[in-house]
Amino acid sequence: MKYDRIFNFNAGPAVLPLPVLEEIQKSFLDFKGSGMSVTEISHRSKWFDHVITDAVERTRRLLNLGDRFEVLFIQGGASMQFALIPMNFLTDGKKSADYVNTGTWSTKAIRETEIQGKKYNVVASSEDKNFSYIPKNIKFNSDAVFAHITSNNTIKGTQWASFPDTAGVPIFADMSSDIMSRPLDMEKFGMVYAGAQKNIGPAGVCMVIIRKDLLSSVPDNLPSMLKYTTYSSKNSMYNTPPCFTVYAIQLVLKWLEETIGGLDKMAEINEQKAKLLYDYFDTSNFYSGTAEPDSRSLMNVTFRLPNEDLEKKFVTDALENGFGGLKGHRSVGGCRASIYNATPQEAIPALLDFMETFEKENG
Ligand SMILES: *Cc1c(COP(=O)(O)O)cnc(C)c1O
Numbered sequence: 001m002k003y004d005r006i007f008n009f010n011a012g013p014a015v016l017p018l019p020v021l022e023e024i025q026k027s028f029l030d031f032k033g034s035g036m037s038v039t040e041i042s043h044r045s046k047w048f049d050h051v052i053t054d055a056v057e058r059t060r061r062l063l064n065l066g067d068r069f070e071v072l073f074i075q076g077g078a079s080m081q082f083a084l085i086p087m088n089f090l091t092d093g094k095k096s097a098d099y100v101n102t103g104t105w106s107t108k109a110i111r112e113t114e115i116q117g118k119k120y121n122v123v124a125s126s127e128d129k130n131f132s133y134i135p136k137n138i139k140f141n142s143d144a145v146f147a148h149i150t151s152n153n154t155i156k157g158t159q160w161a162s163f164p165d166t167a168g169v170p171i172f173a174d175m176s177s178d179i180m181s182r183p184l185d186m187e188k189f190g191m192v193y194a195g196a197q198k199n200i201g202p203a204g205v206c207m208v209i210i211r212k213d214l215l216s217s218v219p220d221n222l223p224s225m226l227k228y229t230t231y232s233s234k235n236s237m238y239n240t241p242p243c244f245t246v247y248a249i250q251l252v253l254k255w256l257e258e259t260i261g262g263l264d265k266m267a268e269i270n271e272q273k274a275k276l277l278y279d280y281f282d283t284s285n286f287y288s289g290t291a292e293p294d295s296r297s298l299m300n301v302t303f304r305l306p307n308e309d310l311e312k313k314f315v316t317d318a319l320e321n322g323f324g325g326l327k328g329h330r331s332v333g334g335c336r337a338s339i340y341n342a343t344p345q346e347a348i349p350a351l352l353d354f355m356e357t358f359e360k361e362n363g
Pocket of ligand 1: 012076077078079080105150152153154174175176177195196198
């Protein structure tokens with residue numbers, strides 16, 4: 001079938017693999033011979049039970065999780081996790097958490113801890129250079145309950161290439177915009193969470209991967225919907241989960257395993273895609289990347305043109321030529337190409353062609 005689709009560089013909600021959308025289209029009227037839409041089946045049915053179980057198992061396999069971790073699905077997005085983390089884990093008034101501030105999302109996570117009056121230390125920040133880099137040689141506090149980082153900074157276009165040594169303190173990572181983009185050694189992590197709508201599905205749920213032993217410190221006297229133990233004891237189905245989103249995630253994970261061939265392969269493809277763009281910036285006098293080279297994100301490529309009028313024209317002309325979502329986040333301006341897992345490889349040379357033509361005509 002042929003569709004009139006554009007190359008979608010949106011930051012989130014973002015592009016999904018076309019085979020996944022096609023499968024969803026089919027099951028929208030009749031899910032697995034049930035005679036019902038995937039949006040009409042009961043979350044207590046055998047059909048949905050298979051969906052959520054399979055999504056969890058695929059996550060376990062893709063990230064090599066073993067038995068130490070649980071995979072949960074929680075509504076409220078990544079932003080809800082900013083609040084739940086201090087609420088559930090900073091319960092001993094004498095203890096504090098370490099945060100690294102690498103941009104808008106880290107700042108919001110820190111604010112939620114502050115609001116609750118919990119103790120924390122910002123052990124490093126890249127605010128001095130407009131968050132254009134990932135801090136190095138950070139000294140973490142060995143008695144911190146957790147060390148919170150944002151693995152990929154969707155708005156600023158920076159990403160941790162490797163994860164810091166935290167003196168044994170479990171890393172809690174917001175991986176909303178790079179989960180499943182590369183293999184992950186979970187050894188250093190206590191928790192990884194990701195709003196689905198960047199790299200693993202449509203909006204509506206946050207994937208939370210959490211080390212089981214940490215759950216024992218979650219206090220009982222929190223509202224049921226706000227504590228991790230509720231989700232863990234009820235297989236993420238204490239109440240009605242966002243069934244459709246979980247279903248779409250299941251299909252994306254299946255695509256990752258069976259079509260792409262796992263996260264090593266995905267990482268290789270992602271590196272190739274990003275390299276094409278960054279190599280181009282490095283030789284261009286017209287386009288310039290905003291992130292420091294050793295901190296560049298493989299997911300969100302941020303760049304500037306010589307002035308804001310040209311940037312505006314670039315975004316408009318690009319869309320007319322079939323390239324959507326290239327405007328930078330409203331808080332920073334400039335341009336951004338979000339090139340997540342589902343961005344097809346051919347989108348990059350096509351975009352580069354357009355960029356060259358645009359430069360010739362406007363440079
Ligand atoms: C988009 C994003 C968020 C916010 O996610 P919501 O699901 O909208 O709450 C948080 N962190 C990062 C890194 C993001 O990219």
